[in-house]
Amino acid sequence: MQIDPTTDILGVVDVQPTFMPRGELPVEQGDAIVPTINRLLGWFGHAFATQDWHPAGHASFASSHPGRQPYDAIEMQFGMQVLWPDHGIAGSANAAIHGDIDQARIEVIIRKGFRSALDSYSAFFENDRVTPTGLEGWLRQRGFSRLFLCGLATDFCVAWSAEDAVQAGFQVIIVQDACRGIGLSTPDGRTTIEAAHERLSALGVRFIDSVVLRHDAAA
Ligand code: VGL
Ligand code: ZN
Numbered sequence: 001m002q003i004d005p006t007t008d009i010l011g012v013v014d015v016q017p018t019f020m021p022r023g024e025l026p027v028e029q030g031d032a033i034v035p036t037i038n039r040l041l042g043w044f045g046h047a048f049a050t051q052d053w054h055p056a057g058h059a060s061f062a063s064s065h066p067g068r069q070p071y072d073a074i075e076m077q078f079g080m081q082v083l084w085p086d087h088g089i090a091g092s093a094n095a096a097i098h099g100d101i102d103q104a105r106i107e108v109i110i111r112k113g114f115r116s117a118l119d120s121y122s123a124f125f126e127n128d129r130v131t132p133t134g135l136e137g138w139l140r141q142r143g144f145s146r147l148f149l150c151g152l153a154t155d156f157c158v159a160w161s162a163e164d165a166v167q168a169g170f171q172v173i174i175v176q177d178a179c180r181g182i183g184l185s186t187p188d189g190r191t192t193i194e195a196a197h198e199r200l201s202a203l204g205v206r207f208i209d210s211v212v213l214r215h216d217a218a219a
Helices: 034-043 135-141 154-167 192-202
Strands: 008-013 047-052 073-076 079-082 106-112 146-152 171-180 206-208
Touching (some): 008 034, 008 154, 034 171, 047 135, 047 154, 106 135, 154 171, 154 192, 192 206
Parallel strands (some): 008 047, 008 146, 047 106
Antiparallel strands (some): 073 079
16 A cells, blocks of 8 residues: 555654553553564555543543443443543653654644543544544644554544544545554453444445555655
């Protein structure tokens, strides 16, 4: 698959130490994708990044719900909400983009989840599904039509971003060796990674490995 440097953009989702093995919401092998993402950043002409960016006491934190434990799921205003350990605290060192990520080609950074009462997985909309982050307008004004997504976590922020991107009319490709998932169990006995893969495939999202990408020599 050939990268078109004018219409393709790489999206680097939530590659923050808070989601890495020694972070607050650890994703297994979350740090293993950093070299792969740096390689991708060298191949694409353009990239954007997102950061999970929560105030202390955020509604998605189990610590904000007396009697609840991290990874419990509860019904909230906008549907089922998994309660997370405190993570992605705005301004904290662990909420920065991972220090080894080469940011030279990252042209815009979208922060999400900074409203106390509202969680945010997708790079496009808060979890109420109507409050936009502004990314869609930015991508359109810049003329991009195909998004390649990588980062953390495959089954939450990458998956929700992919779904919204399809809905917005973009072609979406997930670079799976540059992603890692959280993998919670679902009520029907699957994992959230398997469920996301099925849901997204049905929407036309393609999953590739970075080795299949072809690119012209970097300018
Ligand atoms: C994420 C859970 C909570 C993610 C963010 O980046 O996938 N997951 N906040
Ligand atoms: Zn979060």
